[in-house]
Amino acid sequence: MEINWGQWVMSDTQKASVGTDRMNVVWKEQDIINGHILLAGGSGAGKTFNIRKIVRAMVQSASQSIRVHVFDVHDDIDIEGCSEVFFSESSQFGLNPLKVDPNPHTGGVRKAIQNFISTINKTSRQLGDRQEAVLRALLTDLYAANGFYADRPDTWVLNDGVERKYPKKFPTVEDLYRLSSYKYKAMFVGGNNKTAAKLDKVNKHAIKMQRMAREETNIENNEKFDQLKEDAIHAYTDYVTAIKSGRELDELLKFDSKTTLKSVLDRIDNLKSSGIFRNIEPDFSEYNPVWRYRLKALSSDEKKMFVYFRLKELYDNAIKRGPQENIVEVIVIDEASMFMDQDPDNIISIMANEIRKFGTALVCASQAFTHFSLDFMGSTATKIILGIDELHWEKTSRQLQLDKKWLEWIIPQRTALIQMKRRVGPSDPTAKVKWFATKF
Ligand SMILES: Nc1ncnc2c1ncn2[C@@H]1O[C@H](COP(=O)(O)OP(=O)(O)OP(=O)(O)O)[C@@H](O)[C@H]1O
Numbered sequence: 001m002e003i004n005w006g007q008w009v010m011s012d013t014q015k016a017s018v019g020t021d022r023m024n025v026v027w028k029e030q031d032i033i034n035g036h037i038l039l040a041g042g043s044g045a046g047k048t049f050n051i052r053k054i055v056r057a058m059v060q061s062a063s064q065s066i067r068v069h070v071f072d073v074h075d076d077i078d079i080e081g082c083s084e085v086f087f088s089e090s091s092q093f094g095l096n097p098l099k100v101d102p103n104p105h106t107g108g109v110r111k112a113i114q115n116f117i118s119t120i121n122k123t124s125r126q127l128g129d130r131q132e133a134v135l136r137a138l139l140t141d142l143y144a145a146n147g148f149y150a151d152r153p154d155t156w157v158l159n160d161g162v163e164r165k166y167p168k169k170f171p172t173v174e175d176l177y178r179l180s181s182y183k184y185k186a187m188f189v190g191g192n193n194k195t196a197a198k199l200d201k202v203n204k205h206a207i208k209m210q211r212m213a214r215e216e217t218n219i220e221n222n223e224k225f226d227q228l229k230e231d232a233i234h235a236y237t238d239y240v241t242a243i244k245s246g247r248e249l250d251e252l253l254k255f256d257s258k259t260t261l262k263s264v265l266d267r268i269d270n271l272k273s274s275g276i277f278r279n280i281e282p283d284f285s286e287y288n289p290v291w292r293y294r295l296k297a298l299s300s301d302e303k304k305m306f307v308y309f310r311l312k313e314l315y316d317n318a319i320k321r322g323p324q325e326n327i328v329e330v331i332v333i334d335e336a337s338m339f340m341d342q343d344p345d346n347i348i349s350i351m352a353n354e355i356r357k358f359g360t361a362l363v364c365a366s367q368a369f370t371h372f373s374l375d376f377m378g379s380t381a382t383k384i385i386l387g388i389d390e391l392h393w394e395k396t397s398r399q400l401q402l403d404k405k406w407l408e409w410i411i412p413q414r415t416a417l418i419q420m421k422r423r424v425g426p427s428d429p430t431a432k433v434k435w436f437a438t439k440f
């Protein structure tokens with residue numbers, strides 16, 4: 001894979017040492033120590049323009065099939081011929097954040113719950129301690145109800161060999177909402193999920209009959225109503241008969257107070273209606289190398305959750321895929337500062353550090369390097385400065401050990417500074433060049 005950035009603007013000494021006065025600055029996959037690329041540039045400096053160029057060049061020059069995931073928050077990374085999905089409240093496609101990674105070392109139910117909670121906590125509305133504890137208890141029950149147990153790695157797969165009436169599936173946010181609302185209702189009338197579900201059906205049917213009576217349409221026969229009542233009474237009878245320890249009702253106490261449970265229920269309802277959590281996977285074309293996730297219609301909290309959950313999936317898949325010789329997957333994040341923070345467990349930082357071996361490269365763009373953690377910058381072999389605001393000069397110059405005069409030298413959309421950490425022999429006359437002054 002190769003990307004030709006443009007012409008190298010050489011000093012006289014550089015011209016003499018390479019023996020020519022014209023040379024292009026070319027990024028070569030086989031030389032670079034990792035595929036990660038960071039672009040920094042002020043508004044209009046050409047970040048999106050260069051992202052398009054990178055994606056095009058990578059796809060055209062790849063020696064084997066690759067997949068590029070483009071997270072497009074502004075809806076301006078149009079790449080001809082790509083496969084794209086627009087995500088919004090009314091889109092039928094979404095993600096399931098409650099999938100369990102079956103890896104016995106890195107995955108499991110506890111990690112899935114932790115990932116769900118910590119991602120919600122990265123939004124502008126964090127959960128309180130009590131809400132978090134309640135959500136954890138709800139999720140543990142939800143996973144158990146679906147056949148996933150925290151302390152049994154053999155249950156973390158869909159195909160666990162257990163005979164079931166319905167095939168085993170990962171629970172969804174919709175399921176979480178349903179279970180939580182049953183728990184909430186059970187707090188008022190006692191009982192368990194089953195009694196609450198049956199009682200719910202009786203009440204829903206009663207409402208339906210009332211509406212029919214009001215509208216004077218045919219009143220549905222009462223037989224069904226009687227049957228539903230009968231079912232509910234049976235469920236309660238079973239529940240009462242099954243009481244052994246007398247602590248069954250206390251079970252509900254782990255959900256704290258009604259108020260806390262209600263606040264968690266409201267939060268789950270919000271997540272459910274945000275439109276990013278759906279059971280239907282986005283219908284990207286398997287044969288198209290570029291997948292564009294159009295996220296503009298989502299709120300900034302929704303964008304964050306979407307990107308974090310999807311990155312986590314891509315990370316798990318990469319680990320599953322195992323070590324790779326070449327870059328097989330590229331993840332492009334424009335406006336990456338939206339998703340960066342100082343959390344060492346931030347999925348982007350984790351990926352930057354760990355994912356190279358598994359053939360994934362990250363391409364991130366932002367207004368300045370100061371948005372990225374030092375650790376993250378250190379793990380990125382290619383850095384491109386497209387002209388950054390004076391405001392960031394001081395810090396950038398210090399961080400990158402780069403004379404400020406070079407930052408001043410850049411003309412947005414025309415010149416840039418490019419660093420590429422490469423594995424080239426000492427005889428290569430460009431081996432010692434730290435920053436290539438480049439003319440597009
Ligand atoms: N190297 C270049 N050659 C020609 N045109 C360029 C170049 N770089 C950028 N442009 C043009 O400049 C304009 C702004 O570029 P772009 O949208 O990529 O900026 P940006 O850094 O993504 O800005 P923003 O932060 O606002 O998203 C676009 O019309 C783009 O086509």
Ligand SMILES: [Mg+2]
Nearest residue numbers: 047048074334
């Ligand atoms: Mg842009």
